[in-house]
Amino acid sequence: MQKDDFSKSYVVEGKLALPYTYFAGRVGSRFLTTLRDHKTIMGVRCDTCSKVFVPPRQTCERCFSDIRDNWVTLENKGELINFTVVREADKHLPRKTPYILGLIRLDGADTPMVHIIEGIEPDKIAEGMRVRAVFAGESEGTILEIAHFEIVPPCGMRSRQISTNS
Amino acid sequence: MSEYYGIDVDDVFNTMASRFRPEGAEGVDAVFGYDITEKGKWKLSVGQGRMALDITEDLSGCDVVVRVDEQTFAGIIAGKLDAMAALSANKMKVEGDFNLFAVTGKIFTKYVPPGQEVEPEQELVMLKRTISVNQRFATGPIMGTFLQGLKEKTILAIKCPGCGRLQSPPREICAPCRIRNDSWVEIGPAGEMRMLEYCYYASPDPLTGETRETPYGAIGVLLDGCKDNEVFWHLLNPQQLNDVRMGMVMGDKVVHGTRLRPVWSANRTGSINDIKYFEIDE
Amino acid sequence: MGYKKRNRHVGIVGIGETKFSSHREDVNQPEMIHEAVRGALDDAGLTMDDIDCVVHGNMELFEMVHQPDMWHTLGTGAYGKSAFRVTTGGTTGGTLVCGADNLVASGMYDVVLAVGFEKLQEGHTTGGITNMADPLWARRLQSGALTAQAAVKLIAEFGEARARRAAMTYRIIMDMHACKNPNAHRAFHLDWDQMEDLMATSPPLIGDLRLIHMCSQSDGACAIIFASEKKAREISGKPVWVRDHITVHREETLNLHNNYYPIETTHSFAAKQLYGRNGIDNPLEYFDVFEMYDPSAWWGVDWLRDFFLLEGDEHIKMVENRDIMIDGKMPINPSGGVIATNPIGATAIIRVAEAAKQIRGDAGDHQIPGNVEHGLASSFGGTMWTVLTMLEKETNW
Numbered sequence A: 001m002q003k004d005d006f007s008k009s010y011v012v013e014g015k016l017a018l019p020y021t022y023f024a025g026r027v028g029s030r031f032l033t034t035l036r037d038h039k040t041i042m043g044v045r046c047d048t049c050s051k052v053f054v055p056p057r058q059t060c061e062r063c064f065s066d067i068r069d070n071w072v073t074l075e076n077k078g079e080l081i082n083f084t085v086v087r088e089a090d091k092h093l094p095r096k097t098p099y100i101l102g103l104i105r106l107d108g109a110d111t112p113m114v115h116i117i118e119g120i121e122p123d124k125i126a127e128g129m130r131v132r133a134v135f136a137g138e139s140e141g142t143i144l145e146i147a148h149f150e151i152v153p154p155c156g157m158r159s160r161q162i163s164t165n166s
Numbered sequence B: 001m002s003e004y005y006g007i008d009v010d011d012v013f014n015t016m017a018s019r020f021r022p023e024g025a026e027g028v029d030a031v032f033g034y035d036i037t038e039k040g041k042w043k044l045s046v047g048q049g050r051m052a053l054d055i056t057e058d059l060s061g062c063d064v065v066v067r068v069d070e071q072t073f074a075g076i077i078a079g080k081l082d083a084m085a086a087l088s089a090n091k092m093k094v095e096g097d098f099n100l101f102a103v104t105g106k107i108f109t110k111y112v113p114p115g116q117e118v119e120p121e122q123e124l125v126m127l128k129r130t131i132s133v134n135q136r137f138a139t140g141p142i143m144g145t146f147l148q149g150l151k152e153k154t155i156l157a158i159k160c161p162g163c164g165r166l167q168s169p170p171r172e173i174c175a176p177c178r179i180r181n182d183s184w185v186e187i188g189p190a191g192e193m194r195m196l197e198y199c200y201y202a203s204p205d206p207l208t209g210e211t212r213e214t215p216y217g218a219i220g221v222l223l224d225g226c227k228d229n230e231v232f233w234h235l236l237n238p239q240q241l242n243d244v245r246m247g248m249v250m251g252d253k254v255v256h257g258t259r260l261r262p263v264w265s266a267n268r269t270g271s272i273n274d275i276k277y278f279e280i281d282e
Numbered sequence C: 001m002g003y004k005k006r007n008r009h010v011g012i013v014g015i016g017e018t019k020f021s022s023h024r025e026d027v028n029q030p031e032m033i034h035e036a037v038r039g040a041l042d043d044a045g046l047t048m049d050d051i052d053c054v055v056h057g058n059m060e061l062f063e064m065v066h067q068p069d070m071w072h073t074l075g076t077g078a079y080g081k082s083a084f085r086v087t088t089g090g091t092t093g094g095t096l097v098c099g100a101d102n103l104v105a106s107g108m109y110d111v112v113l114a115v116g117f118e119k120l121q122e123g124h125t126t127g128g129i130t131n132m133a134d135p136l137w138a139r140r141l142q143s144g145a146l147t148a149q150a151a152v153k154l155i156a157e158f159g160e161a162r163a164r165r166a167a168m169t170y171r172i173i174m175d176m177h178a179c180k181n182p183n184a185h186r187a188f189h190l191d192w193d194q195m196e197d198l199m200a201t202s203p204p205l206i207g208d209l210r211l212i213h214m215c216s217q218s219d220g221a222c223a224i225i226f227a228s229e230k231k232a233r234e235i236s237g238k239p240v241w242v243r244d245h246i247t248v249h250r251e252e253t254l255n256l257h258n259n260y261y262p263i264e265t266t267h268s269f270a271a272k273q274l275y276g277r278n279g280i281d282n283p284l285e286y287f288d289v290f291e292m293y294d295p296s297a298w299w300g301v302d303w304l305r306d307f308f309l310l311e312g313d314e315h316i317k318m319v320e321n322r323d324i325m326i327d328g329k330m331p332i333n334p335s336g337g338v339i340a341t342n343p344i345g346a347t348a349i350i351r352v353a354e355a356a357k358q359i360r361g362d363a364g365d366h367q368i369p370g371n372v373e374h375g376l377a378s379s380f381g382g383t384m385w386t387v388l389t390m391l392e393k394e395t396n397w
Helices: A025-038 B009-014 B070-077 B083-088 B098-107 B140-151 B238-243 C029-044 C089-105 C125-130 C149-158 C160-178 C192-201 C229-235 C266-277 C297-307 C314-320 C344-360
Strands: A011-023 A041-046 A051-053 A071-074 A077-086 A099-106 A113-118 A130-135 A146-151 B030-037 B040-047 B050-055 B064-069 B092-096 B126-138 B155-159 B183-187 B191-199 B216-223 B232-236 B248-250 B253-255 B259-264 B275-280 C010-017 C053-057 C082-086 C111-119 C204-206 C219-228 C240-249 C289-291 C374-381 C385-392
Touching (some): B009 B070, B070 B092, B216 B238, C053 C089, C089 C344, C160 C192, C160 C314, C289 C344, C297 C314, C344 C374
Parallel strands (some): B232 B275
Antiparallel strands (some): B155 B183, B248 B253, B259 B275, C374 C385
């Protein structure tokens, strides 16, 4: 086998930059505009499987029925069923690290949704905590119409906002 | 008064002032000409968040002129016909700055014929972004040797020990022979032009995210020392696009292309940009 | 070439297509795919439970979503099933068919759903295609799939006037076919009397390649269900059999920007191999329909010679005599082809779907008259791939 001379190898810095567009579709658009205009989270229900999907989708992936008209309004609060702490910084992330990404199952939903948890230190976060959506003022038409979820203290008192870097 | 698609074209122009959106016209400073065949000509001036519309015979001085028949224009306004399709089918012609023409879509609210109800359409969410990801490309020893040669103003080709053909830029293996290329030959730096791709179409360059300036010319040059298919792919001095001739071999018929030589960049780093472009060497 | 024979016959039993357009803002990606999947299932009279495996494909760079097959389970029904992902550029659709055919022919799966899609409005087609080029060299030089080389070649060989007329004749014929296909994206209702005007005034993209010659950029999806012979005969009254297919990659992109002829193209090499091993000496006589992947009118004309193993100007005459029209001697792209409709990840599978519809006799307004028994479909990819597929009405080869 020939042995290559790697003394001539080097690295050229470059990038990949291309424009793109994303269409949410009718179902996705209704979900997002309802978040933005009514500060309300909606899902869809599959009557065959008795499942409520949040975020909503047009088709139930299990039984393949068309569920796009079975809208359900959900509570803005739910249970944190899992989480991870993002520690590695990157320019594409929505927050400065470290920050918490949570899987939240809203009251009334059967599927969890991913969002950012704020107002609590990463070493204090735990599964089972109750969380509540905090809506943003920006009109982006993305999931960040919800700015983040905050922890709801168990005794029902208003939680004190701990300022975080956003 | 003729109507197509339920739309009276005169009314489209008469209502422009009432449908004008200053926020959509922000940053726009241009004169648009509309030539609606056998109907009339209109000149629309937009600037400083204001507009002025004139019925005129004279569309000189417009930054862009749209020439289209009444039916096609009405169809586009009604949303029944696609502007790009009309352009492709030559039912509509745009003279001047084409990208400027697209701006008119944002300056006015949608025209609704009088008496017609505005159907509330569901708002469909759309997100426009540019992804930009940093990348690092490893040259490997073969491409590295070649690129470093450019730094020294040398164009290298690699040679196949089997069939003897040259490749520049080089490849590790000769694909038809399936053996390693193993020796280097200096070629050019001048040669004759074989192919010219005269590019009018401006596309985004994924290496920079910027739109390429047009027109530009991508060329295949048969550098001195090379033969047959051994062309070198690079760029032509855009000022010389109309002054060059393609070389060709079609069986026995041989036409020699314009002689070209590379123009080297002052600051060479071992990349394709070390050659700025090729220029005429005759 | 190392090719053996299939273990069992494979039939196409279901076909689904979306209406192709540039304005599908009303659906997201899985929703759009679902339309085609639903169409194929309905066409076959099957449910998702009957599908053993899903093969999914598109060209990722356009929508800027990685591994979209994961997200698209919402629309493909692949949840809990075996699934494969294919992405081979422009040939994606063709490779999907090869993959699905191989999976069923091998005996590993009985019923496989292949689905190709693209939502080109969600990306930049030319920028995306440029990104496939070598980052250290060609990426700086290539402009997507746009090239005037085919025009240069045809003009050099046949003269400016004849070559330009042939390309425009081809273009108008493709548009006429598209006008008969309700699913086609672009149907301009071009007429012969527009020929001179279009040749002179259509905006040039690169050299002699004008806007009117170039393919569409479309949104859409296409799904085909493949079944083993036994199952196919149970499911469908008219299964279309996949006889053979070949995939060849033969031209080196760094040699492309040349004016040196003749060269053995990837298409002609693929055709010779495929016809040779199937004992077909005269492809022009043998095939009843050819759905060709024609990204531009210039290539469409040029490649007729390669695919039909013709000589001299026989292919130009085919176009000039309008033999390639739906009611002609050798119908090409009765669907309108790629120039009319091009959702890249789906385009090549649409070629197979359309050829299959012709054999079944249910292509509607764009159906070729008479008995269609032997179909050919090609795929093309930007780094000079060819995938060539043969379809048959009966299993009597």
